[in-house]
Amino acid sequence: MLRTNTCGELRIEHVGQQVSLCGWVQKTRKLGGATFIDLRDRYGITQLVFSDDSDAGKALGQEGFTREMVLRASGLVIERESKNKNIPTGEIEIKLQNIEVLNKAITPPFTIEDETDGGDELRMKYRYLDLRRSVVRKNLELRHRMAIETRNYLDKQNFLEVETPVLIKSTPEGARDFVVPSRMNENQFYALPQSPQTFKQLLMVSGFDRYYQIVKCFRDEDLRADRQPEFTQIDCEMSFVEQEDILQTFEGLTKHLFRAVKGIDIPEIARMSYADAMKYYGNDKPDTRFEMKLVEFNEVVKGKSFKVFDDAELVVAICAKGAAEYTRKQLDELTEWVKRPQIGATGLVYARCNAEGTFKSSVDKFYNEEELKKWGVTCGAEKGDLILVLAGAREKTQKAMSELRLEMGNRLGLRDKNKFSCLWVLDFPLLEWNEGDPNLLASLAGRWHAKHHPFTSPKPEDIELLNTNPGAVRANAYDIVINGVEVGGGSIRIHNKDLQAKMFDVLGFTKEEAQKQFGFLMNAFEYGAPPHGGIAFGFDRLCSLFGGAESIRDFIAFPKNNSGRDVMIDAPSEISQEQLKELSIDTIIKTT
Structure with a gap:
């Protein structure tokens, strides 16, 4: 390896050791006949020093060190005379004997420091530079820790991680799909999944019993601080359970994450009905701090x-x-x-x-x-x-x-972003009347649509109301809310073919439409579907809450802006006429 140590690990006990470090030049300064270089890598910053009149100094001084150039530095660990208590390596410095320039760098468009002079759009355009800043790196380190601890907890609860398809079938229920043309199947399209909902239900039919996945999902909807066109879910499903089993299991996950990542023991999570949330707080995700x-x-x-x-x-x-x-x-x-x-x-x-x-x-x-x-x-x-x-x-x-x-x-x-108040919200309406939601397809206007999704089971005692008063039916559903942010939601699912068919009927599907869109699921139910239910946590939102930030973009390595664009790679972008022709899209456009 080119280095013996990282720029964040050397301490006073390493004085006298010969070391080699690699990293980027954070800044340089001359003081009293000596040159100081702050060398930065993912792990921290170490100060390098050489005397300008020494043999090494004369050789090194000719290099002309600039910010962000990549160096390999070798020398002796010595104790600093003027210690810096603000950094872990602040008691030592490296007395340089040799420096190798691994790569030069032009002046970056903004300063690579915690308090930068770069605006949001500029930093997103040069995201690979923004990621060098420790404050951004720490966000991704937090995300990594959250993922590790999620897997640790679910593994101990006998959940099995299973990958589900990314190229699936478009369905008319829910937000707008992103669609992908198929070259081999002319004039036909895949959709990117808004969630793995039907696949995880099929895994329950398959007898997998407990499934989870930290999974990418996609929704073509209006954006804001806590929304991205592609986002990540902790997606889970369990068989042979009732609502209480799921609440206990995932209250356990929430407590585990707070304890393992934040060092906080949260109390038993309070519960509130949807009706009370609306009455006392005016929304279904109340901030109860x-x-x-x-x-x-x-x-x-x-x-x-x-x-x-x-x-x-x-x-x-x-x-x-x-x-x-x-x-x-x-x-x-x-x-x-x-x-x-x-x-x-x-x-x-x-x-x-x-x-x-x-x-x-x-x-x-x-x-x-x-x-x-x-x-x-x-x-x-x-x-x-x-x-x-x-x-x-x-x-x-x-x-x-x-x-x-x-x-x-x-x-x-x-x-206070350092105070956390968690809440289960229960007994949502099963259905909502859609007068024309801009995030839903226009064809869904003027009809009932599922508040969660069409596979959510009604409360058993409300099933008969589907025939007489659909708006009064309560869902066997639940959301988990932290500090006024909905971070997860789920439900007990319908596992009976006849009840699922009734649900599709209330939602305005003809029998033919329901069979065409969801026949695979209805058919699977005839082969013995167990009672099952699940939940999905918004992983990006959860990370931003734990990190004390309002925007999920800070916890995504390469996010989109508020217009859904990746300004770094300039996407989305046009594709060539040749590609359109190969995909038969040019024919569809001309016919239309």
């Missing part, structure tokens, strides 16, 4: 001639503890914040509970002191608290108040 629950105000505010409240389907409030000192300017700014299109509220009403226990509101014209005190009692306001109220259509207002609650949590410092 702090309270500030939503409180319905309909009964205490209506009938007082305030048209905004009287005409609203829902009037809902939150109590921000200790925020009564907010100035009028701050409250006006908050009002403008909730009126943004992303939030969608038409306005904001507030009431302060002053230090003397009196109330002052923005609607004093309509509500007297006694009536405002009822507001305080209803939402548990105390001296120094601020009550914030929104009104309007129920669903829209819940969503807006949920966003306002999170914003107030940020402003009041209640969303």
